[in-house]
Amino acid sequence: MPRTPWIVGVSGASGTPYAAAVLRALLDAGESVDLVVSRASRLTLLDETGISFRDAHWQTDLREWLSRGADGKPDTFSVDIDAVRHWSAGDLAAGPSSGSYPTKGMLIVPASTASVAGVALGLSKDLLQRAASVTLKEDRKLIVAVRETPLNGQTLRHLVTLDDAGATVVPASPAFYAGATHIQDLVDFVAGRVLDAAGVPHRLYRRWQGELGGGAHRDG
Numbered sequence: 001m002p003r004t005p006w007i008v009g010v011s012g013a014s015g016t017p018y019a020a021a022v023l024r025a026l027l028d029a030g031e032s033v034d035l036v037v038s039r040a041s042r043l044t045l046l047d048e049t050g051i052s053f054r055d056a057h058w059q060t061d062l063r064e065w066l067s068r069g070a071d072g073k074p075d076t077f078s079v080d081i082d083a084v085r086h087w088s089a090g091d092l093a094a095g096p097s098s099g100s101y102p103t104k105g106m107l108i109v110p111a112s113t114a115s116v117a118g119v120a121l122g123l124s125k126d127l128l129q130r131a132a133s134v135t136l137k138e139d140r141k142l143i144v145a146v147r148e149t150p151l152n153g154q155t156l157r158h159l160v161t162l163d164d165a166g167a168t169v170v171p172a173s174p175a176f177y178a179g180a181t182h183i184q185d186l187v188d189f190v191a192g193r194v195l196d197a198a199g200v201p202h203r204l205y206r207r208w209q210g211e212l213g214g215g216a217h218r219d220g
Helices: 016-028 039-049 054-065 113-121 129-139 153-164 183-198
Strands: 007-008 031-035 084-090 105-112 141-144
Touching: 007 016, 007 129, 016 031, 016 039, 016 105, 016 129, 016 183, 031 039, 031 054, 031 113, 031 129, 054 084, 054 129, 105 113, 105 129, 105 183, 113 129, 129 141, 141 153, 141 183
Parallel strands: 007 031, 007 105, 031 084, 105 141
Antiparallel strands: none
8 A cells, every 4th residue: 555644744833742642643543644843843842842853863853752741751652653754844845745745634733823824825935834735735634733822813814714725723722521630631632633633543532421520530
């Protein structure tokens, strides 16, 4: 069978644990991944985790990143990254820059307001934005996990433009009905909703069953 990956674009918004959770879940589901880490997101990743993501050492850096929990503890997860292909954000001749390159769609996690604006306006200033524009023109799934607050009118208009173009906007808004007891639970809820929008099966959070109190934790 030909390789048909999901593109995962990581932009410069705060929220690199969301991206890590999505990547782990895609790999756990047996999916192939084409990874694009923007230049701005590398600064955020360094700030949030202390990890420098380098093109020449991306496999080592990715393993270290995905092995960490949302609380920053190393070696929390064991991850096989053999199904990941990395493309430099500045490589506008990369596979995902063309509509003839087969993919299942694209997830931008987290999505900064700058990346939202770039995709909405069709700027294609880097591979992340170009791949998103290609995803839209080829009528493939584009999920945008925007992570910003508050949202001003300009960003809201850009998000409406993306919705009108066929993208799915998934705000990075954790819920509490699933009985979260750890920061990883809140991160996994958002990651799970992103994967729900993509139609990828997962077991990242407890789904609502129509019974009140199911998420409550009581002592004793």
